[in-house]
Amino acid sequence: MKFNDTAPVLAPAGGPPLWLARLADDATLEATVLKRPIQGRANILSVIRHAVSLYEFQHHSYKGEIGNGLYMESYRAQIQGVPIETLLVAHLNEQGEADAVVINHRPLNAAMLFSKLMGERVDERFRDLYLSGPEADAL
Numbered sequence: 001m002k003f004n005d006t007a008p009v010l011a012p013a014g015g016p017p018l019w020l021a022r023l024a025d026d027a028t029l030e031a032t033v034l035k036r037p038i039q040g041r042a043n044i045l046s047v048i049r050h051a052v053s054l055y056e057f058q059h060h061s062y063k064g065e066i067g068n069g070l071y072m073e074s075y076r077a078q079i080q081g082v083p084i085e086t087l088l089v090a091h092l093n094e095q096g097e098a099d100a101v102v103i104n105h106r107p108l109n110a111a112m113l114f115s116k117l118m119g120e121r122v123d124e125r126f127r128d129l130y131l132s133g134p135e136a137d138a139l
Helices: 002-006 041-054 108-121 124-129 133-138
Strands: 023-031 058-067 070-079 082-092 098-106
Touching: 023 041, 041 108, 041 124, 070 108, 082 108, 098 108, 108 133
Parallel strands: 023 098
Antiparallel strands: 058 070, 070 082, 082 098
C-alpha cells in the first residue's frame, strides 16, 4: 500500500472531518464495502458511528478541498490487525454541504473484512447492505 505508506502523516485535528460536519440532509454515501448506497444524513451518521469504532488507528495523509466543490481525505488504518487504506471524495453543493460521498477501501481482503464486521455491528435495518459472514467467506 505504497501511496499512504510514503506520505507524511498529518497531525490529528479536533472535531469531525469537514464532509461529516457539513453532511446534507439528503446526502448519499457509496462505498466499496456497501452493496448499494445509503441515503440520508441520519442513516449515514448511524453507519459511520460503527465504521469509526472498527479502526485501531487512523493516520491521515491528506484532508482538504481539492477544487471546484470537492473535498478529499486519504488515510491508512488497521482493523483487527489488517491494514486498510481509504480514499474519500465528497461533493460539496452550493451551500457547502456534502451531498454525495464516495469511499474507496483497499486492498480487497481488508475491504471484505470491513464489510463483514460492519454487517455484524450495524442496526438490523442496514445489515443487508454489507457482506454476511458466509458471503465474505465464500469470496
